[in-house]
Amino acid sequence: GNSVTQMEGPVTLSEEAFLTINCTYTATGYPSLFWYVQYPGEGLQLLLKATKADDKGSNKGFEATYRKETTSFHLEKGSVQVSDSAVYFCALTQRGAAGNKLTFGGGTRVLVKP
Amino acid sequence: GAGVSQSPSNKVTEKGKDVELRCDPISGHTALYWYRQRLGQGLEFLIYFQGNSAPDKSGLPSDRFSAERTGESVSTLTIQRTQQEDSAVYLCASSLVPNGDTIYFGEGSWLTVV
Secondary structure: OOEEEEOOOOEEEEOOOOEEEOEEEEOOOOEEEEEEEEOOOOOEEEEEEEOOOOOEEEEOOEEEEOEOOOOEOOEEEOOOOHHHOEEEEEEEEEOOOOOOOEEEOOOEEEEEEO | OOOOEEEOOEEEEOOOOOEEEEEEOOOOOOEEEEEEEOOOOOEEEEEEEEOOEEEEOOOOOOOOEEEEEOOOOOEEEEEOOOOHHHOEEEEEEEEOOOOOOOOEEOOOEEEEEO
């Protein structure tokens, strides 16, 4: 079956530091890959996505590149802000399969200190 | 509506009682999903609706859990004879079409069983 593994948190950083959250996946076929973010007290929001190999998703200064050869979709941001403190979830969905069921990683809590 | 709406936002119930959680998906979205997020853990898929039918209910943890959707709109997740391990955030999500489309989440219903 499909699975997503992401680095465990919490990750604590200072403002303007570089952030990387590792994500690797196992899936048959050609999944679409996503990063979702959950800010304190808010619902889950789509941060970025990539639907095929070598695609780069980007949003709000975050980037992730779909690497089929390493089955990875690592999230990066060059200079984090306090407002980036949140829980980040890597996820995949199997294109072409019935439904659009997301398989999530366990989430990585990020805390950015001033 | 503008987003996925869930109610109640918070529910405290006594062990053994039944609870109903409601989801209003984004208007026009044909696909609807329920997920569960236990404290400190990732999201678990529960059930997927396409229109009013549920082609995938593989994630429902036991026969105490059921869900229905009417009018290709509102969905209700019912948990009978609640147990303490049912305490979690129950997240509803919807997408315009079932395959390959972005899934949008509600803010969740926080259920505490005491």
